[in-house]
Amino acid sequence: AVVNIATYTTRPVARNPLLNDPFFRRFFNVPEQSQPQQRRRTQSAGSGVIIDAKKGTVVTNAHVIKDADEIVVSLEDGRTFTAELLGADEEVDIAVLKIEPENLMALKLANSDELNAGDFVIAVGNPFGLTHSVTTGVISALGRSGLGIESYENFIQTDAAINPGNSGGALVNLRGELIGINTAIIGPGGGNAGIGFAIPTNMANASVRQILEHGEVKRGRIGVVIQDLTPELAEAFDIDRNQRGVLIAEVQEDSEADKAGLESGDVVVEIDGKSIRSTAQLRNAVGVRRIGESLKLKVLREGKEKTYKVKIGEADIVDGKESSSIHPFLEGA
Numbered sequence: 021a022v023v024n025i026a027t028y029t030t031r032p033v034a035r036n037p038l039l040n041d042p043f044f045r046r047f048f049n050v051p052e053q054s055q056p057q058q059r060r061r062t063q064s065a066g067s068g069v070i071i072d073a074k075k076g077t078v079v080t081n082a083h084v085i086k087d088a089d090e091i092v093v094s095l096e097d098g099r100t101f102t103a104e105l106l107g108a109d110e111e112v113d114i115a116v117l118k119i120e121p122e123n124l125m126a127l128k129l130a131n132s133d134e135l136n137a138g139d140f141v142i143a144v145g146n147p148f149g150l151t152h153s154v155t156t157g158v159i160s161a162l163g164r165s166g167l168g169i170e171s172y173e174n175f176i177q178t179d180a181a182i183n184p185g186n187s188g189g190a191l192v193n194l195r196g197e198l199i200g201i202n203t204a205i206i207g208p209g210g211g212n213a214g215i216g217f218a219i220p221t222n223m224a225n226a227s228v229r230q231i232l233e234h235g236e237v238k239r240g241r242i243g244v245v246i247q248d249l250t251p252e253l254a255e256a257f258d259i260d261r262n263q264r265g266v267l268i269a270e271v272q273e274d275s276e277a278d279k280a281g282l283e284s285g286d287v288v289v290e291i292d293g294k295s296i297r298s299t300a301q302l303r304n305a306v307g308v309r310r311i312g313e314s315l316k317l318k319v320l321r322e323g324k325e326k327t328y329k330v331k332i333g334e335a336d337i338v339d340g341k342e343s344s345s346i347h348p349f350l351e352g353a
Contacts, residue, residue, distance in 0.1 A: 021070045021127045022144040022190045023095055024151050025080055025103075025117075027088035028063055067145035067189030068093060068117065069127055069198060071228070076101075076121035079228060080188030081203050082108040085115050093119050096152055107231035111171035111239070111307075112219060113203050114227040115188075127190060130197035132220035135176065137161055143180040143202055143216070145189025155181035157214075164217060165300035169204050172307045173300060175217035176200045182216030191218040200224075226308040240311035240332040243275020244268050246299045249287055257285060259320060264297045265289040268319075276333040283321065290318035306332060 066084035071077050078093060085091055091103040101119035108115040139159045147153050157180030164175040178191065182205050191200035200218030207213030230237045247253075247269055251261040265287040271277050288296055291305045292315060305315060309332050318327050 021073075021125045022152065023068045023070060023078060023093050024146045025066045025068045025078075025084055025188060026063060026092045026094065027066070027085055028090040028092070029087050030089055065146060065149055065185055066187045067185065067202070069188070069190045069201065070124055071126055071129065071198070073124035073126040074121055076119040076124060077106075077126075077228075077232070078103065078117040078119060079201060079224065080115050080117065081201065082110045082113045082115040083203075084188045085117070086110075091117060093117065094151075095124075107235045107237075109227040109231065109237040111237070112223060112227050113170050114201065114219065114224050114231075116228055116231045127192065127196070127198040129221045129225060130193055130195075130199045132176070132199050132222045135159060135162060135199060135220070140194050141178055141180055141199065142192050142194070143178065143182055143186060143189065143218075144192065145182075145186035145202060147181075147183035147185040149185055157181070160215070163301070165298065165304075167204075167206075167217070169217070172223070172304055174220060174223050174304045175204070176220055178216050178218060179214040180216065181212045181214075182218075183212050186216075223304070223308055230310065238311055239307050239335060240309070241275070241335045242277045242280075242306055242315070242330050242332060243272040244277045244282065245270035245272070246288075246302055248299055257287070258323070259287065263287070263289070263320070264295070265320065266296055266299050266302050276331045280328045280330040282317070282319065282328055282330065286319040286321050286326075288317050288319050289325075292316050 068078045068080035071079050093101045093103045103117040103119050106116040106118050137159050141159055143155045157178050159176055160179050161177040164177045165173040167173055182202050186202045189202045190198055191202055193199050198221055200220050201224050202218045204217040206215040227237050246266050249265045249267045253267055254261050254263050268284055268286045270284055271282050311332050311334055314329050314331050316329050318325055
């Protein structure tokens with residue numbers, strides 16, 4: 021069920037910029053460039069995972085297939101398929117492909133919310149083109165964010181060896197269930213240093229479902245500006261310095277958060293019954309839900325706990341982009 025993905029891209033060959041200068045050509049008597057610009061066909065490789073054998077659905081990283089003119093999926097038994105790109109979510113780094121559903125095998129998706137640091141895991145992929153390589157390790161940490169790799173980060177960190185070519189491959193538990201899509205590494209020279217990252221299946225599957233249904237991922241907002249609750253901020257708001265949570269710095273007028281009753285100064289401590297410690301957790305919780313779905317937020321306000329049900333609303337779009345007037349040290353959700 022773990023496949024090799026080869027992509028082919030045709031790129032123009034760069035010419036010396038001086039040849040585009042008419043004064044240079046005239047001075048050195050260089051003739052006009054009559055022939056068309058040369059183009060070069062390049063190839064790159066990655067990995068992917070079949071998650072639906074009956075429909076031929078393959079999941080990989082968006083960066084694996086980015087700008088590809090042709091995508092070829094190869095199976096362990098030697099069969100190859102030309103894949104159709106159904107859609108991609110670059111903010112999470114997930115892409116969905118379709119191949120002919122001819123006697124395929126698929127991996128079962130596990131609930132990545134049930135993972136724990138220390139769980140044994142297996143990474144399967146095609147590092148450096150070495151097809152179907154298997155490495156083992158443990159989950160080193162969960163919920164890694166703030167790495168600047170993707171817009172939405174909730175990575176599984178593992179010490180199972182992940183190298184270039186593993187991107188888009190499978191991270192599985194000892195029952196052979198898919199728990200993550202291998203996507204990034206931190207190491208000198210781009211090689212394995214025991215720190216690899218995978219997108220949890222629950223986060224990846226939220227994007228996959230929207231791509232299969234709409235061909236794209238539409239994210240909403242609840243309309244708040246947020247920041248991590250530091251001990252200094254907690255003291256300023258007369259809250260226990262050891263309290264963890266997310267401070268709502270601003271509630272945008274007429275937003276879903278405003279309609280639900282949230283106020284500036286509220287501290288979000290739980291989302292759907294789970295404790296929250298960082299802005300990344302709140303952004304991810306909003307980002308993986310569809311527009312129209314709801315979140316249950318527990319907040320601290322003036323020393324008392326209150327619970328609000330907040331609907332995910334549509335993001336404001338201006339000239340094709342989300343409008344934002346957020347301070348660089350704050351985040352929006």
